[in-house]
Amino acid sequence: MEFSKIIAVTGKPGLFEILSQTKTGVIVKSIVDGKRFPITATHNVSLLENIAIYTYEEEVPLAKVIKNIADKENNGESISHKEKDSTLISYFGEVLPNFDEERVYASNIKKVIQWYNSLVKAGFDFSTLNEKQAVSSEEEE
Structure with a gap:
């Protein structure tokens, strides 16, 4: 897990690791429970490294x-x-x-x-x- 790929998403608890990019956003995995789901451009996302x-x-x-x-x-x-x-x-x-x-x-x-x-x-x-x-x-x- 790279620090540069860890994000926080407004309105969603915990931290997420970016797995891949799509046309409309990114696919992430929760670092807590491992669940995967898409994050679209409508979500406010913060890269921890920023x-x-x-x-x-x-x-x-x-x-x-x-x-x-x-x-x-x-x-x-x-x-x-x-x-x-x-x-x-x-x-x-x-x-x-x-x-x-x-x-x-x-x-x-x-x-x-x-x-x-x-x-x-x-x-x-x-x-x-x-x-x-x-x-x-x-x-x-």
């Missing part, structure tokens, strides 16, 4: 945030996304110090933690995130 989290200095790619959580938790599950907002904010501060508390809401943190835990359950290899970051930062130079 998502970034605001800090006071810059926007940090979601891949780096997820890698930070994986490092903190030794690639195991993190706290539940159903914890109190104050607990989630404190936890997120450990994972991404200096995140912009005015622009990153508790609901955003819940979603990131929920996605991370979904990736853990799906057996995602978090070590691949470092390789991709190294490649993308070399291209920028």
